[in-house]
Amino acid sequence: MRKTPITIMPSILAADMGALAADCRRAVEAGADGLHVDIMDGHFVPNLSMGPAVVAALRNHLGAGVHLHVHLMVVRPDQYADPFIDAGADTVLIHIESPCDVPDTLRRIRARKVRAGITLNPDTPADAVRDLVRDGSIDEVLCMTVHPGFGGQSFMPEILPKIGAIRAWDEAMPISVDGGIDRDSAPRTAASGASIMLAGTALFRADNMSAEMAAMRKECADRYGTDLP
Numbered sequence: 001m002r003k004t005p006i007t008i009m010p011s012i013l014a015a016d017m018g019a020l021a022a023d024c025r026r027a028v029e030a031g032a033d034g035l036h037v038d039i040m041d042g043h044f045v046p047n048l049s050m051g052p053a054v055v056a057a058l059r060n061h062l063g064a065g066v067h068l069h070v071h072l073m074v075v076r077p078d079q080y081a082d083p084f085i086d087a088g089a090d091t092v093l094i095h096i097e098s099p100c101d102v103p104d105t106l107r108r109i110r111a112r113k114v115r116a117g118i119t120l121n122p123d124t125p126a127d128a129v130r131d132l133v134r135d136g137s138i139d140e141v142l143c144m145t146v147h148p149g150f151g152g153q154s155f156m157p158e159i160l161p162k163i164g165a166i167r168a169w170d171e172a173m174p175i176s177v178d179g180g181i182d183r184d185s186a187p188r189t190a191a192s193g194a195s196i197m198l199a200g201t202a203l204f205r206a207d208n209m210s211a212e213m214a215a216m217r218k219e220c221a222d223r224y225g226t227d228l229p
Helices: 017-029 052-062 077-087 102-111 126-134 157-169 185-192 209-224
Strands: 007-010 035-040 068-073 091-095 115-120 140-144 175-178 196-199
Touching: 007 209, 017 035, 017 052, 017 209, 035 052, 052 068, 052 077, 068 077, 077 091, 077 102, 091 102, 091 140, 102 115, 115 126, 126 157, 140 157, 157 175, 157 185, 185 196, 185 209, 196 209
Parallel strands: 007 196, 035 068, 068 091, 091 115, 115 140, 140 175, 175 196
Antiparallel strands: 007 035
8 A cells, every 4th residue: 555644634523612713723733734624514414513604713813824624514515615615615525425416516616726525424335436536526535434423432443444445446545534533543544545534532632632643643654654744
């Protein structure tokens, strides 16, 4: 397997919502490669989170240099992609399970000069995104390693073969993982082919976020030969 630099983006769903801007600034200063923003509509998943105004506020507070990685867990991402791009999203990920024209939505996201990603729920097989990976119409695949909608769940190791299957189709495709990602699970996903670690609880609740991120990168590099950035 080709060596791939490890990217770590703290998931702000685990941040202190009463001091969100400060907590996000803390993550950036601790060495984050960007921030992962989970958007939930209460229908696609049984929870509500943030809207475009929060993304716009983060963009204003953090500046243009911080990558905002926005994951739309919503029923109609085709209707919401543009507002989040207008708010400052750098990557917009939508679900393959969404009841909309997924390929067209991905094309429209890319047309806005933003990275377009596709997300798979744990129960969705890798084959559901095979054509999108092979025809080059996406910039990233996100494999959920928990059931989406709530933070703090346990990592699902049964997703590892799915990551490996996607990696086999495209050696260079960025593959992200989200759910229960920590110092133990991150290297296991890296061994299967993941390169973007979206970690919430393990980072925001760490005594020293910078040290925890460094340890996660080192575990991936030492145990599975991935490159440090």
